[in-house]
Amino acid sequence: MSKNHITIRIISTIPDMVAEHYYFIKHVFPDLKEICLDHDIVLDYVDLFYSMTEKEFNSCRSVIKYFESIDSDRTFYVCFRGQKLGCVPTHEDIDRLTLQKYPELVNYIGNMSFMELTVMHAIHPFEKYENGEIQRLPPVKHSLFYFRDEHYLDKLSESQQEIYTCKPECDDEFVQDLKLAMAKDLIFQNKQELDGVKDSISHINVRKYEGIWYENGDLMDIIEGYSQEYAKLKNQTLDDLPDYYKKFSFNNSKGNFVDFICENKSLKEVMIEDFLSELKLEFPEKFN
Structure with a gap:
């Protein structure tokens, strides 16, 4: 890949943060x-x-897929975090090849x-094992994290909160919040x-940042909109996307985020400022 070609890699828990992904790819x-x-x-x-x-x-390859994608261009990484922790993988969820390539993982499973x-x-x-030796991967050069304020939770019904907090039955609220x-x-x-x-x-x-909650919206519309935008960006069709993306369904998908505010500005404005600052650090010769 050319040194002038960089890829933004974005990750969040899904589907509670898909509105942010849609906002990012669209605006x-x-x-x-x-x-x-x-x-x-x-x-890209x-x-x-x-x-x-x-x-x-479906074959315990999620972790290695994520890791290898990040390793292919450790320049920009973006992560939105809400009030959902996400599932914790066990040894059954991570295959042997992943542990061989990333042996340090064994310390964190569970x-x-x-x-x-x-x-x-x-x-x-x-740590990464490759070509017969252990390498020590440096941190991504530019990592940008955006934490969504939790005040919107007061507006949600119990079934809606299951989407945006997902507290397991085995954990009480304090334990989950602590995690x-x-x-x-x-x-x-x-x-x-x-x-x-x-x-x-x-x-x-x-x-x-804060999300502006629209109680009459529909999360499924956001998921469909984001899927369409992502497929278009990748020169694909919706049929090209893996089937499991099309299996999202909820007892109550009503309500979604229609906009986002950060420090009295639009989140878009702040994110562009953040990226521009990092781009100037990465390519000082191009921004003189």
């Missing part, structure tokens, strides 16, 4: 791509969840969610470490 990414073209940079977009095949999804594992692989030096706080602390701890390294080429940026 933010086109402007970012145009800015990049103006500076002779080719920008990959949704780690949506780029996985159904076979990979203790970290898929989301946390992927985040850690992006922002923390991580989510620890998952977010992982990001802040690594940010603090990187901020303390002189002349570090890796950066972590964290923002908190």
